Amino acid sequence: MPVRYIHVILDNERELLLKAWGSTQAEEGLIRRDLFTEREARTQTEMLYDALSKGVKASVETDLLDPDAECWDDMRAALADVTRERTKRGVSTAEMAAFVLALKYPLFERLRTTVDDSNGKVLIDAVNQFTRLIDSVSLYTTELCISERDKTIRRQQEEMMELASPVxxxxxxxxxxxxxxxxxxxxxxxxxxxxxxxxxxxxxxxxxxxxxxxxxxxxxxxxxxxxxxxxxxxxxxxxxxxxxxxxxxxxxxxxxxxxxxxxxxxxxxxxxxxxxxxxxxxxxxxxxx
Amino acid sequence: MDALGAKVIRKTRLVTAVSEIFRNGLIYGGGALVLIHCHNATRTVWIDCCDDGPGIEDMALALSDGYTSGSGLGRGLGGAKRLADAFEVLSEPGIGTQVRLAGRA
Amino acid sequence: MVDEIMLVAIDENINDSDIVALQDRLAEEVHANNAQGIVIDISALEIVDTFVGRIIAQLAGIGVLMDAPTYLVGMRPAVAMTLVELGMTLPAVKTARNLQHAVTRLRASR
Structure with missing residues (x-):
């Protein structure tokens, strides 16, 4: 049941959630107008949202949001694109992770108001599963950021070495x-x-x-x-x-x-x-x- | 190490170090078992070389250049230590010797 | 043998017993052929550890004793670096960049 609720919310309230995701980001100071136009930020957010939504839809049947499942491949690919684009422009690793995490609270809010659940069991299960998923996604972004940076450091090191000892x-x-x-x-x-x-x-x-x-x-x-x-x-x-x-x-x-x-x-x-x-x-x- | 994209010199260093250690195992340890483990994330190859020979009595002496208990040059162990990126010897007199070394790609 | 200079090219796949056998044969060959100089080509060797390094030094030693100056040629950069790190600088062994250089120097010294 819990995954179905999440799916329904993501599907029906796309506009509302996208807006809420945007404003959580704004509250946490994550909208970098110096680095992105509003339209770009919006496109990136939508791309991630739709990929996420697709993964959730595919998970309705098993009623389990397994972060390692294949249905998240599209989202990981989308995330990799967004991460690369953002880090290239100077967004920090922490900002990238916070950007992903910022979707949690608007969704929880919607879950609370839409799910009629007297003992809260389904609600807690839904929150649990979604948290686990989003945490793993944000960890993935962090890893991406770090590996990009490692690559840069290694390349620079090599260049420096070559410059420093010419023959x-x-x-x-x-x-x-x-x-x-x-x-x-x-x-x-x-x-x-x-x-x-x-x-x-x-x-x-x-x-x-x-x-x-x-x-x-x-x-x-x-x-x-x-x-x-x-x-x-x-x-x-x-x-x-x-x-x-x-x-x-x-x-x-x-x-x-x-x-x-x-x-x-x-x-x-x-x-x-x-x-x-x-x-x-x-x-x-x-x-x- | 080819798979890790290692430069020739890194390969040569590690293979030479392993050659020294393995030869020690053969000559002094009466045969040695070599295990190779490739760690992709850190781009490192780990090698364990174990024998059940007489073991090493005085480790500091064995690692110093010019010392040999046999007929070698006495540069094997110390040289291998310099060539490897990580180097560790465990030895129990009478039981055997285990040398673990690593080379980064 | 070229012009009384003996060429010894060490094969890539040489093993310990081959190289020891080579050591045994060298003295006899030098004597039998009346060689005036020896050139040892190790360009095929990717790995030279202290054992092989010592044999090479001994080969050169044999040459010198038999009045046949010995040159070592074709050592690869990675091998040179590794040998130096092992503390084997082979101070008693003459070296040249390639066969031609070694032969030129051997002729000049005669």
Missing amino acids: VELWDRIVAVPLVGTLDSMRAQEVMENTLSAIVDKKADIVIIDITGVLTVDTQVAQHLIRTAAAVRLMGAEAIISGISPRIAQTMVQLGVDTGEIRTRSSLRMALADAFRQLDTDVISRIAK
Whole structure:
């Protein structure tokens, strides 16, 4: 019985409930006129309402609003559309959930006035079932919002990583990796990965890792540099670390970092000159001296 | 890990770590059982490697680089720990060793 | 064998006993063929753990002892990263980017 009541209300009083849903949203400050026109908001609300109504209708026979049933697929799809559209425009996760929940009270109100139920059993059952359904729907919206955001964060992270560790082809068989800022272990991993794949892609024999823009070199950063150089050598290329400022040289010695057999040069320019010499390349100035 | 869209390097790291651990299980534990579990939501692959060998007496020592009770290089366990994103060893001398490790895609 | 340089290409599907067998055979082959240099190509290997890494280092060691300088070529980026993380930098092994480079260097050193 309870589901039939809900179905009848949703079916007969569409206009009234839509309006009430709208005003609950307004009361809770959920109508974002800055982000939506009234017509858009209205279309979205109607779309969700009709999908919900359809699901309830399909559930009349079993008299059970099972949130996991197939009859809600349409509504989930509609909700996914609305959620994406709204979050894209800056509606928060909490606002999205509250927007869905706002349908509860007008419907309860209508149930109370239309169902003639002396002991309240049917009414409570109806409220129970509808609450469970709407709660699960609002949870679904929340999940959608969060997964959209996770996707954005992951994409941005990847972009940032790529921006932060470019590999530049300086000359035939010479690539440079200019490092800027701080080098945490995740970025150091990324740098090593990009550097090593550049050896394959650009057929590089010499890799110049320039740390002019690196703010501080602690033991960990030094370790990363040494490891990168070791991996470069394993692949059959050679690493030169350039841009070691006097201050960094001092700290590295104080930290007792053993750079071992790694070639280091004070500037990128010196490193490049070195690389040219090793590859037997001459760069001649045509300007008459 | 292919199904999780993992990059080559992530695959190589995890497979190498598992190779180290499994080899330990074979050589020192007299054979090992490997269970692989793929967790889609966190994009992580979990691997359990169990043997019923002699177990590890001194865990800190076993995990340190350069230590070996046999003829290996003594880099297996510590190296695998560095390669994996999560790493856990349970060992009971006389009963066996269980290593659990995870790699994110 | 090309120009007294012995090429050893390690197969993708090589297993532990094969690689140990290779180690046993290498010294004899070097001697029998009077090889002046060895190039070990591991470009087919996707995974190199400490066991295989150690064998490779030993192969190179054998070459050096038999006066046949040994170059390791074709290591994949992911393998290089993983080996370094395992602490295996193979300091005693000479490396080159590819076969051609290794051969050029071997000829130059003669």
